Amino acid sequence: MSVWQGFIRGLELIVTFDSEVMAIAGRSLAISLSAMCIAAVVCIPLACLIHFGRVPGKRWLIALIQTFYSVPTVLVGLLVFLSFSRTGPLGGLQLMFTPQLMAIGQAILVSPILLGLVISALAGTDKRLKQTAVSLGASHVQGAVLVMREARYAMLTAMTMGFGRAISEVGLALMVGGNIRGFTRTLTTAISLETAKGDVELSIALGLILLLIALFVNVAMNRLQQVRIETSG
Numbered sequence: 001m002s003v004w005q006g007f008i009r010g011l012e013l014i015v016t017f018d019s020e021v022m023a024i025a026g027r028s029l030a031i032s033l034s035a036m037c038i039a040a041v042v043c044i045p046l047a048c049l050i051h052f053g054r055v056p057g058k059r060w061l062i063a064l065i066q067t068f069y070s071v072p073t074v075l076v077g078l079l080v081f082l083s084f085s086r087t088g089p090l091g092g093l094q095l096m097f098t099p100q101l102m103a104i105g106q107a108i109l110v111s112p113i114l115l116g117l118v119i120s121a122l123a124g125t126d127k128r129l130k131q132t133a134v135s136l137g138a139s140h141v142q143g144a145v146l147v148m149r150e151a152r153y154a155m156l157t158a159m160t161m162g163f164g165r166a167i168s169e170v171g172l173a174l175m176v177g178g179n180i181r182g183f184t185r186t187l188t189t190a191i192s193l194e195t196a197k198g199d200v201e202l203s204i205a206l207g208l209i210l211l212l213i214a215l216f217v218n219v220a221m222n223r224l225q226q227v228r229i230e231t232s233g
Contacts, residue, residue, distance in 0.1 A: 003200075010204030021202070025209045028186040031099050032167035035106030039114050040159060042107075047118035052130075052144050062119060068112035077175035080105040084176070097178035102186075105172045110162035117161065121154030122147055153228035157221050164217040168210070187213075 013021050055061060084090045084101055095101040129150060130143035138146070148155070170188035177184035179193060187210045194203040 006200040006204050009201040010208055013201065013205040014208060018205070021205050021209070023182070024185055024187055024190050024206060027099065027184075028167055028188075029213075031103050031186060032106060032163055034103040035110060035166045036114075036159060036163045038103060038107035039111045039162060043111050043115040044118055044155070047115050047122065048144060048148065050115075051119050051122040052140075052147075062116065065112050065116045065119070069116065071109070071112065072171070073109060073169040074171035074175065076105060076109045077172035080108065080172065080176050096176065097180060097184060099177070099184055102173055102177045102184060105176050106166040106169065109169060109172060110165050113165055114158055114162045117158030118151075118155050121151040121158060124154060125150045153224050157224045157228075160217055160221050160224065164214065167213060 049055075050058065050061065080101065081096075082088050084093065084095050086096075095104070125147050130140075130147050133143040133146050134140060168188065170192060173179070173184075173186050173189050174192070177186070177189065179185050179189040185193075187206050191203050191206050191210070194200075194206070
């Protein structure tokens with residue numbers, strides 16, 4: 001079969017809403033969105049604490065966080081695997097090879113990105129904003145909330161980037177998910193497996209969906225940045 005024929009057949013699988021293709025795509029979205037939510041719940045308050053608080057060695061801490069932006073997914077996968085395996089400290093939770101552990105692993109993977117970019121978003125606001133609010137009678141918490149509101153579009157951009165990082169990774173998903181059909185198989189792991197098996201049609205269909213998701217993420221980021229410029233202007 002030629003590449004063109006495989007491409008056409010891949011499009012047919014998408015247009016006809018092939019059950020396996022849709023299930024894999026839906027599972028990938030669910031896991032990555034869950035990971036992003038977990039990371040946001042932890043990282044946004046932590047970013048506020050680092051930015052607004054008097055943290056010793058703050059510059060070095062931020063530099064360390066930024067260092068982990070490009071941490072290899074297989075390294076994070078290895079750490080999660082060792083932690084949640086039967087002999088690991090968290091092995092009693094019995095989460096190995098489950099979507100839940102994949103979401104936890106992806107949340108750990110994107111946390112440095114989300115944490116660092118949210119800190120940058122907060123730092124990018126007018127420094128006089130919080131000071132003015134406090135001088136007018138607002139509490140420090142209210143002033144911080146005002147700064148967060150001002151930085152909301154940049155923070156949403158950070159979350160969008162984190163989601164893109166989560167859904168496109170493959171190493172961690174293979175190591176802690178096991179690529180189990182109908183349970184933990186995601187877009188990236190399925191593409192890897194089906195390509196190795198020679199099922200080009202399914203690989204192309206899944207690749208096109210992943211490409212569409214990447215395009216959506218890129219468009220969303222550009223739109224958020226445009227809105228941020230318009231509102232700040």
